[in-house]
Amino acid sequence: xxxxxxxxxxxxxxxxxxxxxxxxxxxxxxxxxxxxxxxxxxxxxxxxxxxxxxxxxxxxxxxxxxxxxxxxxxxxxxxxxxxxxxxxxxxxxxxxxxxxxxxxxxxxxxxxxxxxxxxxxxxxxxxxxxxxxxxxxxxxxxxxxxxxxxxxxxxxxxxxxxxxxxxxxxxxxxxxxxxxxxxxxxxxxxxxxxxxxxxxxxxxxxxxxxxxxxxxxxxxxxxxxxxxxxxxxxxxxxxxxxxxxxxxxxxxxxxxxxxxxxxxxxxxxxxxxxxxxxxxxxxxxxxxxxxxxxxxxxxxxxxxxxxxxxxxxxxxxxxxxxxxxxxxxxxxxxxxxxxxxxxxxxxxxxxxxxxxxxxxxxxxxxxxxxxxxxxxxxxxxxxxxxxxxxx
Amino acid sequence: xxxxxxxxxxxxxxxxxxxxxxxxxxxxxxxxxxxxxxxxxxxxxxxxxxxxxxxxxxxxxxxxxxxxxxxxxxxxxxxxxxxxxxxxxxxxxxxxxxxxxxxxxxxxxxxxxxxxxxxxxxxxxxxxxxxxxxxxxxxxxxxxxxxxxxxxxxxxxxxxxxxxxxxxxxxxxxxxxxxxxxxxxxxxxxxxxxxxxxxxxxxxxxxxxxxxxxxxxxxxxxxxxxxxxxxxxxxxxxxxxxxxxxxxxxxxxxxxxxxxxxxxxxxxxxxxxxxxxxxxxxxxxxxxxxxxxxxxxxxxxxxxxxxxxxxxxxxxxxxxxxxxxxxxxxxxxxxxxxxxxxxxxxxxxxxxxxxxxxxxxxxxxxxxxxxxxxxxxxxxxxxxxxxxxxx
Numbered sequence: 079x080x081x082x083x084x085x086x087x088x089x090x091x092x093x094x095x096x097x098x099x100x101x102x103x104x105x106x107x108x109x110x111x112x113x114x115x116x117x118x119x120x121x122x123x124x125x126x127x128x129x130x131x132x133x134x135x136x137x138x139x140x141x142x143x144x145x146x147x148x149x150x151x152x153x154x155x156x157x158x159x160x161x162x163x164x165x166x167x168x169x170x171x172x173x174x175x176x177x178x179x180x181x182x183x184x185x186x187x188x189x190x191x192x193x194x195x196x197x198x199x200x201x202x203x204x205x206x207x208x209x210x211x212x213x214x215x216x217x218x219x220x221x222x223x224x225x226x227x228x229x230x231x232x233x234x235x236x237x238x239x240x241x242x243x244x245x246x247x248x249x250x251x252x253x254x255x256x257x258x259x260x261x262x263x264x265x266x267x268x269x270x271x272x273x274x275x276x277x278x279x280x281x282x283x284x285x286x287x288x289x290x291x292x293x294x295x296x297x298x299x300x301x302x303x304x305x306x307x308x309x310x311x312x313x314x315x316x317x318x319x320x321x322x323x324x325x326x327x328x329x330x331x332x333x334x335x336x337x338x339x340x341x342x343x344x345x346x347x348x349x350x351x352x353x354x355x356x357x358x359x360x361x362x363x364x365x366x367x368x369x370x371x372x373x374x375x376x377x378x379x380x381x382x383x384x385x386x387x388x389x390x391x392x393x394x395x396x397x398x399x400x401x402x403x404x405x406x407x408x409x410x411x412x413x414x415x416x417x418x419x420x421x422x423x424x425x426x427x428x429x430x431x432x433x434x435x436x437x438x439x440x441x442x443x444x445x446x447x448x449x450x451x452x453x454x455x456x457x458x459x460x461x462x463x464x465x466x467x468x469x
Numbered sequence: 470x471x472x473x474x475x476x477x478x479x480x481x482x483x484x485x486x487x488x489x490x491x492x493x494x495x496x497x498x499x500x501x502x503x504x505x506x507x508x509x510x511x512x513x514x515x516x517x518x519x520x521x522x523x524x525x526x527x528x529x530x531x532x533x534x535x536x537x538x539x540x541x542x543x544x545x546x547x548x549x550x551x552x553x554x555x556x557x558x559x560x561x562x563x564x565x566x567x568x569x570x571x572x573x574x575x576x577x578x579x580x581x582x583x584x585x586x587x588x589x590x591x592x593x594x595x596x597x598x599x600x601x602x603x604x605x606x607x608x609x610x611x612x613x614x615x616x617x618x619x620x621x622x623x624x625x626x627x628x629x630x631x632x633x634x635x636x637x638x639x640x641x642x643x644x645x646x647x648x649x650x651x652x653x654x655x656x657x658x659x660x661x662x663x664x665x666x667x668x669x670x671x672x673x674x675x676x677x678x679x680x681x682x683x684x685x686x687x688x689x690x691x692x693x694x695x696x697x698x699x700x701x702x703x704x705x706x707x708x709x710x711x712x713x714x715x716x717x718x719x720x721x722x723x724x725x726x727x728x729x730x731x732x733x734x735x736x737x738x739x740x741x742x743x744x745x746x747x748x749x750x751x752x753x754x755x756x757x758x759x760x761x762x763x764x765x766x767x768x769x770x771x772x773x774x775x776x777x778x779x780x781x782x783x784x785x786x787x788x789x790x791x792x793x794x795x796x797x798x799x800x801x802x803x804x805x806x807x808x809x810x811x812x813x814x815x816x817x818x819x820x821x822x823x824x825x826x827x828x829x830x831x832x833x834x835x836x837x838x839x840x841x842x843x844x845x846x847x848x849x850x851x852x853x854x855x856x857x858x859x860x
Contacts, residue, residue, distance in 0.1 A: 084519050084750045089534050091520060091743065093527035093735040110522035118525060118740075122513050128475050129482060131501035134509060134707035136484035143480050170561060170711075173734030181572035185599030202729035208576030316525035318739040320561075338593035343564030344484040348709040349509075350741060352482065359475045 101456040103428045103443045106250065106402050112373055114315040114366050117357055125352040137348025139340040140331065141168020145355035149323050159297040159325055167324040167331045170346030172280050172310045175324055176203045179276060184208040189232045189240040193220050195435040197250045200243060200278065213435060218252055220244060222263035229271040239272035247291055248281035251434045251442035252405040253398030258292035265299050277307040281401035283314045283367055286375040288399035302327035311354055313402065314367055319350045380450035381443060384457035390468040402446040408439050412467050417441055420463035426456040492847040494819045494834040497641065497793050503764055505706040508753050509744055516743040528739025530731040531722065532559020536746035540714050550688040550716055558715040558722045561737030563671050563701045566715055567594045570667060575599040580623045580631040584611050586826040588641045591634060591669065604826060609643055611635060613654035620662040630663035638682055639672035642825045642833035643796040644789030649683035656690050671701040672792035674758055677766040679790035693718040702745055704793065705758055710741045771841035772834060775848035781859040793837040799830050803858050808832060811854035817847040
């Protein structure tokens with residue numbers, strides 16, 4: 079026994095890379111204080127009390143029925159996607175589900191289209207598994223005409239309609255919400271070109287209530303088989319629990335549910351999904367969300383105030399109404415790496431826009447990972463860095 | 470809140486399909502009584518106490534360092550694979566890892582060779598993702614000459630060396646342990662033909678101590694990059710926790726660890742893996758294994774006794790020295806489906822051999838899922854069924 083120790087000095091058990099002396103607004107992490115640690119502790123105990131050893135057996139392939147029921151009802155609320163449990167597949171998180179979809183697209187030889195600015199690791203998951211990924215020109219928003227042209231061109235070269243990966247709500251990295259008109263126009267193009275759509279809604283639950291968010295694409299599509307929506311508890315409860323969900327047609331859900339990996343290993347994250355089911359059905363998840371949104375809104379405001387009106391000419395800030403990110407557009411004459419260099423020299427960091435798209439001119443600031451005072455101080459340093467880089 | 474309920478009457482939250490009136494020795498499930506439910510409850514609490522919110526953050530991409538250290542030391546014990554944490558990747562279970570490897574093989578266009586009798590869902594995971602799967606002729610054991618011939622033939626047709634999927638220890642479905650000579654011969658063929666090997670060791674921990682089990686292929690291979698070994702806590706602790714591990718060269722582990730899915734979502738099953746880490750470092754996992762092996766050995770004996778000397782001529786039983794399964798070979802003149810029909814008419818069931826390979830002539834009985842008395846009664850009914858089918 080004496081050979082092994084649970085903890086070693088300063089041993090990192092998380093993905094985060096500590097950067098001493100830097101307030102790092104780079105990664106999309108939630109502040110440890112905002113993670114639903116205590117809620118999930120209680121939920122684990124409740125799941126074990128309710129289901130006993132069944133909580134530890136091979137789980138139902140599509141996920142625990144009580145969680146699917148809850149998520150179907152949640153999706154069906156006003157303006158949402160009318161659906162039942164049969165439209166819900168519990169996943170091991172968005173990254174895992176993207177990987178599963180990527181493997182299927184790769185097998186078919188389907189090309190994937192993305193927004194010009196898109197989640198870099200989402201794109202990398204597809205590319206690594208052999209999917210050809212093509213960015214649709216058009217910033218900041220997907221342009222329907224460009225989308226059509228790109229879809230037609232790639233369909234011709236690959237011999238089949240491409241698929242599209244898009245994050246319409248509280249977009250990573252820009253935080254933008256795609257308008258209802260754009261959503262409809264995009265779906266019209268998808269329908270005309272036979273394109274299937276993967277809708278990344280990882281941040282959808284983090285809505286600060288500042289604007290009316292249009293319905294998800296799964297609710298707007300004429301053909302329910304053409305869109306799957308990916309949702310996550312990673313951004314709202316905790317990423318360490320590895321639970322998310324997919325909304326899709328019964329046919330799509332049933333096809334994914336009966337895949338060999340699930341028939342072999344059962345539902346992914348079975349025990350964790352039961353804990354989440356306990357948190358959802360008890361109401362503690364909803365209560366947590368209300369408080370989390372309030373906290374994130376406070377942090378957004380703390381990060382935003384020093385920026386507004388203070389950035390040099392040609393710089394502009396997008397004010398997000400949900401999610402984790404503020405995006406700062408920078409003028410063509412300024413190098414994003416120069417801004418980052420100046421920022422790090424002043425003790426703050428953020429993410430380079432070029433990570434998210436070749437033509438991106440900007441920087442992404444995550445305001446979810448630090449308390450308001452630290453964010454305000456970091457934002458002031460960021461302003462100074464922008465001024466220095468623009469000089 | 471009143472809308473949602475954790476439990477509905479008789480709602481299944483597990484993968485198991487109850488079959489009233491049947492003692493089902495078909496699926497490879499562990500009896501609920503033998504699942505490490507209470508151990509894992511305590512381990513979850515200990516993980517949260519030790520690491521707090523870090524247990525809920527994005528986990529280290531290769532898995533928690535304390536678990537990797539424990540597993541490296543476990544692998545390095547006498548006759549094992551000398552290794553360090555850098556040779557260990559924590560996985561979300563064998564099925565998930567097979568799927569990840571399958572996606573990579575599919576992307577490369579690599580053909581997968583399997584034993585003539587092999588884990589059916591393992592094979593299906595590869596086939597579904599577009600990998601061409603070829604069974605190497607030869608029962609009950611992989612024949613080195615057949616392996617070489619098949620490897621050369623598929624290399625010629627696909628333009629690159631194939632990969633090999635093999636379960637050398639307590640094989641599913643036959644329970645057999647591949648001899649040291651066969652292991653060496655197989656590895657020699659792999660080396661000569663440039664074949665990489667995926668070694669499925671899901672049942673390796675369930676060793677009843679009846680024979681000396683040869684070292685794993687990762688310990689025997691001259692080229693450490695040529696083999697990865699897949700291990701699991703699903704068969705020893707509980708499948709609902711979704712934690713396993715991979716043993717491979719530093720290069721292979723590092724390549725898998727830096728894949729986009731892990732860079733995006735962190736280590737799979739992070740919180741669950743920390744609970745397992747707590748159970749491993751406290752010694753409770755090892756203590757559990759000792760008792761589990763004893764229980765499984767009792768159950769094997771209970772299932773086996775009624776069969777020995779009682780089956781009709783031409784039927785034979787393989788006595789497993791570990792794992793979950795007894796395999797019964799049947800004569801060419803008898804149809805496995807006829808045996809199953811007769812068995813189910815008598816209130817017991819098992820798995821058809823043909824599930825595991827086109828040329829298989831036999832049936833698989835899982836003795837892990839029922840208490841000894843039920844197993845003995847089911848085995849007696851199985852004997853009667855064999856007699857009826859052989860008549």
